[in-house]
Amino acid sequence: MAKLSYTRDELMASHAYARPHERAGYKLHGGFLADGTYVSPRVLNRWPAVTAWQEQLTAKGWPLIDATVQLLKRGNYPNIPQERFLLSQGYGQPFWNSLTITGVIEARGRALCDLEAPDFQTIIEDDISQTCTGHLHKGLLYAHGADEGGDPAEPDYGAHDAMWFAARDLVFGKDRYPLPEVPESIGRPDTGRLMPQLPAGFEQLILLLMNVLMIEVRAECFFAFCCAIMRDKDVFTDRREQAEEAAAMVERIRTDEAIHVGYLQTAISEMRSFTFKTVDGGTVKGKDLIDPIWEGMVHWHAVTQADFARDQTREAVRAELEKTPDGARLFAEFDALDDIAKAA
Ligand SMILES: [Fe+2]
Numbered sequence: 001m002a003k004l005s006y007t008r009d010e011l012m013a014s015h016a017y018a019r020p021h022e023r024a025g026y027k028l029h030g031g032f033l034a035d036g037t038y039v040s041p042r043v044l045n046r047w048p049a050v051t052a053w054q055e056q057l058t059a060k061g062w063p064l065i066d067a068t069v070q071l072l073k074r075g076n077y078p079n080i081p082q083e084r085f086l087l088s089q090g091y092g093q094p095f096w097n098s099l100t101i102t103g104v105i106e107a108r109g110r111a112l113c114d115l116e117a118p119d120f121q122t123i124i125e126d127d128i129s130q131t132c133t134g135h136l137h138k139g140l141l142y143a144h145g146a147d148e149g150g151d152p153a154e155p156d157y158g159a160h161d162a163m164w165f166a167a168r169d170l171v172f173g174k175d176r177y178p179l180p181e182v183p184e185s186i187g188r189p190d191t192g193r194l195m196p197q198l199p200a201g202f203e204q205l206i207l208l209l210m211n212v213l214m215i216e217v218r219a220e221c222f223f224a225f226c227c228a229i230m231r232d233k234d235v236f237t238d239r240r241e242q243a244e245e246a247a248a249m250v251e252r253i254r255t256d257e258a259i260h261v262g263y264l265q266t267a268i269s270e271m272r273s274f275t276f277k278t279v280d281g282g283t284v285k286g287k288d289l290i291d292p293i294w295e296g297m298v299h300w301h302a303v304t305q306a307d308f309a310r311d312q313t314r315e316a317v318r319a320e321l322e323k324t325p326d327g328a329r330l331f332a333e334f335d336a337l338d339d340i341a342k343a344a
């Protein structure tokens with residue numbers, strides 16, 4: 001039978017790398033095996049653990065919730081033809097800004113290292129000692145934070161923030177544009193109590209896990225977009241080699257993110273199967289508690305926020321293009337490449 005219970009040290013353990021991960025002048029987390037395969041940091045046991053918890057859950061008849069880009073109703077904005085058009089006209093700043101902002105937001109993920117996560121066992125009737133949910137406060141959240149913004153205990157190694165900046169500098173050249181302003185938050189704003197049956201701290205943690213899972217799903221859409229643009233032979237024509245290297249860097253971040261989707265998807269799926277103790281001394285089925293909240297979270301990220309971000313980006317591109325005499329025509333051309341506008 002697969003191992004289902006892990007210590008914090010086991011969950012933090014990394015592979016023995018044959019070669020360190022050093023690129024574009026940055027010393028980075030993770031490493032390469034002897035055959036050249038990149039391996040993420042701290043996944044020696046995390047992947048086997050997540051796989052075992054998933055198998056245990058599905059064997060009990062509970063499916064894993066969908067956590068693929070299928071959840072997203074909108075593609076990346078700008079889309080690939082639009083981005084190609086902007087770059088061909090010499091407008092690199094929007095893409096430069098996206099790469100920088102993504103790096104800064106990744107670094108904020110390190111806050112998960114400092115999170116004093118409560119033990120879910122106190123509000124769940126089932127024994128959760130052999131589940132993903134039962135390990136959230138035993139290293140899973142800390143490992144995730146370390147992957148995003150660097151392990152506070154190993155400050156020499158750059159994490160996703162450094163990897164995005166390295167990819168950006170490879171593709172554009174260092175200091176090609178000024179650094180943009182970064183939004184304060186990319187999660188759903190506070191909506192007041194949504195699960196009054198639970199103590200507030202647990203509600204906040206469940207919403208945090210759901211928010212982060214959807215941010216990871218949206219990130220997957222951005223990875224695919226970045227790789228397609230960076231590998232396009234018709235853009236960054238004077239920096240093809242560096243652009244290919246940048247795409248490889250993004251692929252390594254993408255590899256690292258898979259474990260985040262994996263454990264968050266597992267924990268939320270498990271919670272649907274549990275029975276929760278409520279603050280008034282009763283119980284509630286996890287499915288009844290979780291499903292409407294998850295549905296609302298998916299909708300906010302996939303539709304509400306996606307449409308808002310699209311309008312903002314579109315206006316920013318308009319403002320940028322309209323600085324030139326030919327701006328109105330260029331913007332009309334940019335707009336015509338938009339699938340949504342075309343369909344409307
Ligand atoms: Fe990340």
Ligand SMILES: [Fe+2]
Nearest residue numbers: 148216257260
């Ligand atoms: Fe992540």
